[in-house]
Amino acid sequence: xxxxxxxxxxxxxxxxxxxxxxxxxxxxxxxxxxxxxxxxxxxxxxxxxxxxxxxxxxxxxxxxxxxxxxxxxxxxxxxxxxxxxxxxxxxxxxxxxxxxxxxxxxxxxxxxxxxxxxxxxxxxxxxxxxxxxxxxxxxxxxxxxxxxxxxxxxxxxxxxxxxxxxxxxxxxxxxxxxxxxxxxxxxxxxxxxxxxxxxxxxxxxxxxxxxxxxxxxxxxxxxxxxxxxxxxxxxxxxxxxxxxxxxxxxxxxxxxxxxxxxxxxxxxxxxxxxxxxxxxxxxxxxxxxxxxxxxxxxxxxxxxxxxxxxxxxxxxxxxxxxxxxxxxxxxxxxxxxxxxxxxxxxxxxxxxxxxxxxxxxxxxxxxxxxxxxxxxxxxxx
Amino acid sequence: xxxxxxxxxxxxxxxxxxxxxxxxxxxxxxxxxxxxxxxxxxxxxxxxxxxxxxxxxxxxxxxxxxxxxxxxxxxxxxxxxxxxxxxxxxxxxxxxxxxxxxxxxxxxxxxxxxxxxxxxxxxxxxxxxxxxxxxxxxxxxxxxxxxxxxxxxxxxxxxxxxxxxxxxxxxxxxxxxxxxxxxxxxxxxxxxxxxxxxxxxxxxxxxxxxxxxxxxxxxxxxxxxxxxxxxxxxxxxxxxxxxxxxxxxxxxxxxxxxxxxxxxxxxxxxxxxxxxxxxxxxxxxxxxxxxxxxxxxxxxxxxxxxxxxxxxxxxxxxxxxxxxxxxxxxxxxxxxxxxxxxxxxxxxxxxxxxxxxxxxxxxxxxxxx
Ligand SMILES: Cc1cc2nc3c(=O)[nH]c(=O)nc-3n(C[C@H](O)[C@H](O)[C@H](O)COP(=O)(O)OP(=O)(O)OC[C@H]3O[C@@H](n4cnc5c(N)ncnc54)[C@H](O)[C@@H]3O)c2cc1C
Numbered sequence: 001x002x003x004x005x006x007x008x009x010x011x012x013x014x015x016x017x018x019x020x021x022x023x024x025x026x027x028x029x030x031x032x033x034x035x036x037x038x039x040x041x042x043x044x045x046x047x048x049x050x051x052x053x054x055x056x057x058x059x060x061x062x063x064x065x066x067x068x069x070x071x072x073x074x075x076x077x078x079x080x081x082x083x084x085x086x087x088x089x090x091x092x093x094x095x096x097x098x099x100x101x102x103x104x105x106x107x108x109x110x111x112x113x114x115x116x117x118x119x120x121x122x123x124x125x126x127x128x129x130x131x132x133x134x135x136x137x138x139x140x141x142x143x144x145x146x147x148x149x150x151x152x153x154x155x156x157x158x159x160x161x162x163x164x165x166x167x168x169x170x171x172x173x174x175x176x177x178x179x180x181x182x183x184x185x186x187x188x189x190x191x192x193x194x195x196x197x198x199x200x201x202x203x204x205x206x207x208x209x210x211x212x213x214x215x216x217x218x219x220x221x222x223x224x225x226x227x228x229x230x231x232x233x234x235x236x237x238x239x240x241x242x243x244x245x246x247x248x249x250x251x252x253x254x255x256x257x258x259x260x261x262x263x264x265x266x267x268x269x270x271x272x273x274x275x276x277x278x279x280x281x282x283x284x285x286x287x288x289x290x291x292x293x294x295x296x297x298x299x300x301x302x303x304x305x306x307x308x309x310x311x312x313x314x315x316x317x318x319x320x321x322x323x324x325x326x327x328x329x330x331x332x333x334x335x336x337x338x339x340x341x342x343x344x345x346x347x348x349x350x351x352x353x354x355x356x357x358x359x360x361x362x363x364x365x366x367x368x369x370x371x372x373x374x375x376x377x378x379x380x381x
Numbered sequence: 382x383x384x385x386x387x388x389x390x391x392x393x394x395x396x397x398x399x400x401x402x403x404x405x406x407x408x409x410x411x412x413x414x415x416x417x418x419x420x421x422x423x424x425x426x427x428x429x430x431x432x433x434x435x436x437x438x439x440x441x442x443x444x445x446x447x448x449x450x451x452x453x454x455x456x457x458x459x460x461x462x463x464x465x466x467x468x469x470x471x472x473x474x475x476x477x478x479x480x481x482x483x484x485x486x487x488x489x490x491x492x493x494x495x496x497x498x499x500x501x502x503x504x505x506x507x508x509x510x511x512x513x514x515x516x517x518x519x520x521x522x523x524x525x526x527x528x529x530x531x532x533x534x535x536x537x538x539x540x541x542x543x544x545x546x547x548x549x550x551x552x553x554x555x556x557x558x559x560x561x562x563x564x565x566x567x568x569x570x571x572x573x574x575x576x577x578x579x580x581x582x583x584x585x586x587x588x589x590x591x592x593x594x595x596x597x598x599x600x601x602x603x604x605x606x607x608x609x610x611x612x613x614x615x616x617x618x619x620x621x622x623x624x625x626x627x628x629x630x631x632x633x634x635x636x637x638x639x640x641x642x643x644x645x646x647x648x649x650x651x652x653x654x655x656x657x658x659x660x661x662x663x664x665x666x667x668x669x670x671x672x673x674x675x676x677x678x679x680x681x682x683x684x685x686x687x688x689x690x691x692x693x694x695x696x697x698x699x700x701x702x703x704x705x706x707x708x709x710x711x712x713x714x715x716x717x718x719x720x721x722x723x724x725x726x727x728x729x730x731x732x733x734x735x736x737x738x739x740x741x742x743x744x745x746x747x748x749x750x
Binding site for chain 2: 126129131132133136155156200201202203205209266267273321325328329331332333334335336337338339351358359361362363366367368371372
């Protein structure tokens with residue numbers, strides 16, 4: 001097996017880029033929506049054959065075992081070429097938790113199925129009453145013989161209608177002093193009588209997220225990951241990598257490239273006002289990338305990241321939104337037209353980008369919550 | 382403004398808002414969109430019966446002669462419930478053009494009575510967007526050329542078209558199923574259809590021609606622009622109201638999210654934005670009513686649209702943010718408001734376009750002094 005970490009950064013980047021350019025299906029580049037698995041299965045098969053499904057996982061579990069620096073390169077190239085991340089909640093979220101906190105049986109059972117996508121995962125954290133205040137969650141799991149019996153409701157569950165399994169935070173103890181106590185992390189199968197999924201249509205007319213109702217749904221007690229009632233700190237123990245990943249420049253860089261193509265086609269660069277606004281967002285992206293590499297270097301030196309890494313997410317999502325808003329301004333009289341706007345033989349879907357940027361300041365810890373964290377933990381206010 | 386006029390406007394607002402709320406409010410816009418109909422004929426008839434469509438048309442042309450301020454009140458109410466019917470395009474463009482150029486044609490009375498609707502096709506596309514010139518030609522009774530960004534049209538319906546004729550412009554009427562008509566529609570963010578239509582030696586009848594047409598077009602576009610600003614104003618007011626209601630009731634961390642200071646400040650900023658927009662739009666309409674020169678009217682229209690677009694965009698985007706994930710759903714009304722704001726901002730020039738126009742007109746006025 002290749003030791004990717006032994007390559008120089010440049011060699012590794014060339015390797016990744018070469019693979020994506022040679023193998024990634026053209027029709028899947030820069031997909032404007034979240035695909036169902038069937039749509040990207042042919043790509044997943046190739047990725048799996050190459051052994052590249054889980055870049056961050058240790059090699060012993062079938063991952064690439066990439067160190068932080070290499071991992072960033074992998075994701076940068078993925079974003080740059082418009083490679084869809086696929087149905088990666090298993091890879092990104094539940095896999096790492098099982099690797100860290102799971103039993104040997106859990107690792108043996110679940111990890112290979114995540115890699116093959118035999119199991120496709122969705123994330124059941126949020127509830128109608130538990131958004132920013134996640135610890136307020138009420139969905140309960142009560143022990144009944146060898147099973148947990150689950151009752152309650154999850155919501156905003158991305159792609160739950162195309163998932164075979166859900167990893168969730170549930171309340172296993174009602175009598176605790178603090179809301180954060182008594183929460184456990186469990187895995188459950190979606191296809192069973194007690195689970196009902198209802199898709200939610202977004203304002204963009206897409207059905208990407210769902211409500212999931214649990215009415216005496218069951219899951220074996222063996223599907224508890226980590227200690228009972230101790231799920232909160234486990235789920236919160238975000239790897240520092242995830243915290244930098246959500247602030248990576250990719251989305252903003254892609255949107256900027258799209259803006260540039262579109263604006264050139266529309267002749268907007270002849271306009272002094274546009275030039276200034278373009279330069280402004282372009283520098284917002286470039287300078288964010290500089291701050292991002294400062295944090296990335298910290299990771300490369302093996303340091304853990306502090307709460308200040310949240311700055312990246314705030315800046316990049318708000319820049320991303322401004323870029324897509326600028327695209328609408330360039331579209332002018334066509335700024336409310338759905339679907340791709342033609343520039344020569346390229347179509348730029350301005351509204352799809354605008355819509356996609358909207359919730360980036362809401363999910364992954366809203367920007368208001370991130371600012372609260374920064375002001376407390378970093379500024380000491 | 383006289384208190385009598387103010388009282389009239391208040392009564393007008395009450396009757397239109399009652400009518401639109403009874404018809405179903407914002408939820409009706411979602412229903413009409415989902416049914417794919419584009420409009421609700423019963424509501425259209427009721428609006429016409431209430432005198433809405435002829436409100437700004439002089440009495441001697443069959444209207445109520447209440448002026449743009451009154452039309453602005455109606456547009457605000459239409460915006461508040463994002464009524465899908467083409468009130469502003471009909472009132473300001475179709476009726477506005479006809480009453481200025483040919484007040485005696487029977488179709489004007491039919492439009493005011495809500496018995497028919499006519500979309501107006503005047504803008505043309507060039508590589509960058511809206512062309513500065515009109516190239517669609519009317520020669521020997523036949524129309525040739527293409528038009529874009531046609532609002533309030535429906536498949537096969539008749540149209541009013543502005544075309545070049547001899548050295549000037551002509552206002553002509555075309556049957557939707559006439560020979561040589563090719564219509565394409567593009568779905569907009571609010572679910573409505575916007576049309577591009579081309580004509581190839583299409584038979585059409587002239588309603589008006591000569592210098593009068595260009596002047597009427599400019600006036601009608603100024604009215605439509607200012608009234609679209611009023612519609613946006615109603616819309617952003619509705620978004621603000623929904624959001625205030627939501628942040629007072631949505632609880633996280635055991636309190637209403639509206640108790641967090643950051644949310645309070647953001648809500649206050651939205652409120653200020655809304656009040657500034659309201660003051661600007663209403664003042665612009667009043668100035669336009671008071672026999673201002675064409676240039677002043679154009680400047681005021683641009684001022685109103687620039688402000689209302691900015692306010693509506695900022696307020697609807699911020700509304701989504703303060704709602705959290707529910708704001709991103711189709712089920713909650715804020716999303717509908719955001720999608721409608723996109724349409725009204727794009728139509729007749731966005732904020733940047735109108736800021737530029739405002740300054741150009743001011744330059745022209747200064748040069749003339
Ligand atoms: C596109 C999308 C996909 C998602 N996918 C998933 C998924 O797969 N699984 C899952 O579990 N969840 C998912 N979520 C849910 C996401 O985690 C929540 O939306 C997020 O936690 C915010 O919660 P909320 O939407 O209930 O907003 P609320 O918490 O109700 O917040 C509403 C507003 O109040 C602000 N606010 C709240 N508290 C404070 C405070 N203390 N101080 C200042 N401001 C505050 C927020 O910033 C926001 O602006 C998704 C959300 C979106 C939009």
